[in-house]
Amino acid sequence: MKRVVITGAGTVNALGHDVAATWDAMRNGRCGIGPLQFRDVDRLTIRIGGQVKDYDPAAHFSRQQLTLYDRFTQFALLAARQALTQSGLVFEGDFADRCGVVLGTSGGGLGTQEESYRAVYEEGKNRVHPFVVPKLMNNAAASHVSMEFNLRGPTFTVSTACASSNHAMGQAFQLVRSGLCPAVVTGGSESMLCFGGVKAWEGLRVMSKDACRPFSANRNGMVQGEGAGVFVFEDYDHARARGADVLAEVVGFAMSSDATDIVMPSCEGAARAMTGALRDAGLNPQDVDYINAHGTGTAANDRTECAAVADVFGDHAGKLMISSTKAMHGHLIGGTGAVELLACLMALREGIVAPTIGYEEPDPACPLDVVPNVARDARVDVALSNAFAFGGLNAVLALKRFS
Template identity: 80%
Template sequence: MKRVVITGAGTINALAHDVKGTLAAFREGRCGIGPLEIRDRDRLSIQIGGQVHNWNPDSHFNRQQIVLYDKFTQFTLLAAKEAIGQSGLNFDGHLGYDTGVVLGTAAGGVNTWDENYRTVYEEGKNRVHPFVVPKLMNNAAASHISMEYNLKGPSFTVSTACASSNHAMGQAFHMVRSGMCRAMVTGGSESMLCFGGIKAWEGLRVMSKDACRPFSLTRNGMVQGEGAAVFVFEEYEHAARRGAEILAEVVGFAMTSDAGDIVMPSQQGAARAIAGALRDAGLNPEDIGYINAHGTGTAANDRTECAAVADVFGHHADRLMISSTKSMHGHLIGGTGAVELLACIMALRDGVIAPTIGYEEPDPECALDVVPNVAREARVTAVLSNAFAFGGLNAVIALRQPR
């Protein structure tokens, strides 16, 4: 079994268009959630989101590319450029055959769906652009990254709702650890902040109209976000030989299914995934200093997750720090776990724990240290990142400081 390390990271989200800016926002406890700037906003009950502002695709892509790239693909390509650039890897030679792409997205090209439904149903046109299907398909972003960087190894997309990114990164981890690949480009992306995407989520009645307040007794729902985060996972020996900067080591992954309810989470399913990641990593509960929580700001998720953490960690749960950065950047659905992994890397490298902002009043059923409102300096050597999705699909990743 090979050791797996992260040698590159890139992102664009509501907080910043790069990793440096995102980590600065985490440290400052800055909120990227605000009024949406989209078409037909006045017809929506929910009018806030973690939207990427000052986004101009013409600054990054030519006209021919934009015809092929939905917004979620655009975000992914920008994040991948930053991650691969930081890694220093070049895939023109044999390494391209030993490197693939695994990305997560829940819904793929939602903006393209939305625009073309308008074209057909609202404007009454009988034809759409011939590239609509390759633009909206869930695997578009993974395919375009493989083509852009000559990545000829295993490449595919995982779609498991809010756990998509963690599932994708878990598969990439397995491929490098097993020796199937020397490196993998992995992460996730989502862009559902359009009229149709928000209207669909409104129907679930789980959305907040004012803010995302995970773990706070005053919370009233989740807030959607958008963006992407991409990482380079690499075999440790390969990275060490070339003197690469190592951001963190990926040491464990587990996934479980609740086999229960399509929308209600299960404490037992979440606990089994958390415990499984610890076992896979060879870590004890007391080794973990921080958990980046799924923490959506809904009563069902927050209380279930806290109960699962308490179940797995026992007395050590009182000494754990657990926070939800969704309070800052919103819930990126299929891309959320990827952006949240940045907070885990920051905890390990910089000794800074990202806070749960918007926290107002303790909930007795979430009686953990949720790092309320203000970032905290703390030395941690191992962390977990949780993702629990509709459909009862759970995925947890374990990281530690490189040795």
């Protein structure tokens, strides 16, 4: 089995348009959630989100490219460019044939779908753009990343709701660890912040009108976000041979299905995923220093996740640091695990644990160290990144500090 390291990272999200800006915001506990800006927002009950601001697609892509790139694809391409620039990898010949792309998304080209529905049903048009299907399909981002960077190996998209990115990165990890691929570009992207996307989530009655407050007793729901996080997972021997800078090592992955309810989370399912990730990594519970929680800010998720952590870690649960960065960048649905992995990298590489901002009142059902409101300087050798999705699909990654 090969060792797997991360040699590149890139992102576009509500906190920043690159990793440095995102880490700076996480370090300082800044909130990227604010008033939404798009057509018909006044018809919504929920009018806040972690929207990517100060973003001009024309500054990055040609008019011809934009006929093919939905917003979620644009974010993925920009994040991939950053990650591959940092990694220094160039894909040519046999190496290109063996390297691939695995990305997660839940909604895919939802903005393109909405524009097309408006054209047909609201404006009465009888035609839509001929590239609507290739623009909205869930695999569009992965395909365009593979084409732009000449990645000709295994390339596909994972769609498992809020666990999509973690499942995608887990598959990438396994592709590299098994020796099938020397490197895989992986992560996730999502852009559901449009009228239809928010209206659909309103129907679930799990959304907050004012703020995301994970683990706080007065929390009142989740807040959506958008953006992408993309990484280069690489065989350690290959990375070492070329003198690459290693951000962290991926050491374990596990997934589970609750097999109980389509929307209500299960403590047992979440616990099995965390336990499985530790087992896969050859780690003991007491080895873990930090968990980036799924932490949506809903009563059901937060209490279930805390109970699962208590079950898995026992007495060590009280010594763990656990935080949710969704209070800063929002819940990116299929892209959320990828952006949250950046918090794990910051903890492992920089020794800074991102805070759970918006925390106001302790909840007896969440009696853990949630790193409230202010980032913390701490040595972190091992971190877990949790993702627990609608449909009862759970995916947990384990990472180690590289030295």
